Amino acid sequence: MKSIAISLFASSIVTCCMCLSAETVGVRINTVANTNSVSGRVVSVADGDTITIIGDGNTQYKIRLNAIDAPEKSQAFGQKSKQQLSNYVFGKDITVTWKSKDKYGRVLGTVFVGGKDINLQMVRDGYAHHYKRFDSSPAYAAAETEARQNRRGLWSDPNPISPEDYRHRGKSAAPLAASSALPRSSAQREGGSRVEYRAGNAMPVSSRTAAPVNSTWPDTGFWLSTNSNKRHNRKCENYRKTRGYPCSKDEGSPCGKCGG
Ligand SMILES: [Zn+2]
Missing domain, CATH: 2.40.50.90 (OB fold (Dihydrolipoamide Acetyltransferase, E2P))
Known part of the structure; x- marks a missing residue:
């Protein structure tokens, strides 16, 4: 060299x-x-x-x-x-x-x-x-x-x-959110700022697509709805289908229906 x-x-x-x-x-x-x-x-x-x-x-x-x-x-x-x-x-x-x-x-x-x-x-x-x-x-x-x-x-x-992976993680939410084919963002928390999964709030929960499961959006068993600050578990119809992000079992307050 x-x-x-x-x-x-x-x-x-x-x-x-x-x-x-x-x-x-x-x-x-x-x-x-x-x-x-x-x-x-x-x-x-x-x-x-x-x-x-x-x-x-x-x-x-x-x-x-x-x-x-x-x-x-x-x-x-x-x-x-x-x-x-x-x-x-x-x-x-x-x-x-x-x-x-x-x-x-x-x-x-x-x-x-x-x-x-x-x-x-x-x-x-x-x-x-x-x-x-x-x-x-x-x-x-x-x-x-x-x-x-x-x-x-x-x-x-x-x-x-x-x-390279780090840069992609930081950017992934915005382009996905802007895409018409995928109106929800594959959200994540990066550098202290929280990016949310954007569910189709106008649609009934049953017809919404669940947030994708991947390395930055793990299936933690709990989902925090950021509009209501309610936590849902896997059995709830809201699980991964509201505006929010995967959370731990001590975040937010428990959902009245599923128990969080
Ligand atoms: Zn619930």
Whole structure:
């Protein structure tokens, strides 16, 4: 990995001199066989996989570290991951090799500090997942396996949630609620805010579709109707069919019909 990176840098320097049009506008993006590189000083670290650098001519680049996925800031190990990346890069002059940008216009790149691949290091430290859906590098896969075996960083958690799953959980309620085919949201509680199952309140209970059972909406045996604050058990016709969410047996007040 290191030797490949160094040879890329070497060819970057050669082609750099030919990039006159780019140089004149103060943007130093060098293209070598579809691989670009950009250098600059890290002025901000947003989280464990996103940084901002300022390059030549005061040009600012937002960089999304390629091939890795770090925990979200609100997620377990999110802050530690951010801190670890800061330790490696903040205030330093770095080089980023990249091939493409993401839909937000961020450079999808590999960050090097003194020839060291920081993306790989974050995986090795257990502060980022190898983003296997977008990358098949054996070195990254091996680094993740090793971090996991040694329970480093986020792997010290027996049940780590991938950042991707975490993001999906946070979003799942809204799109489902907006869908005409599925007027009810697959609701959940996330980050302290409660999202409810939206039952078709205009319809009689018997013709409503029950809230789906899945990992974020478990069948706990109790259902809290948030309109009435009544708790229902499995025998009740209201179970999973009112506006509410799966609850424990000590939430709300017991339903007068089913006993809660
Ligand atoms: Zn009931």
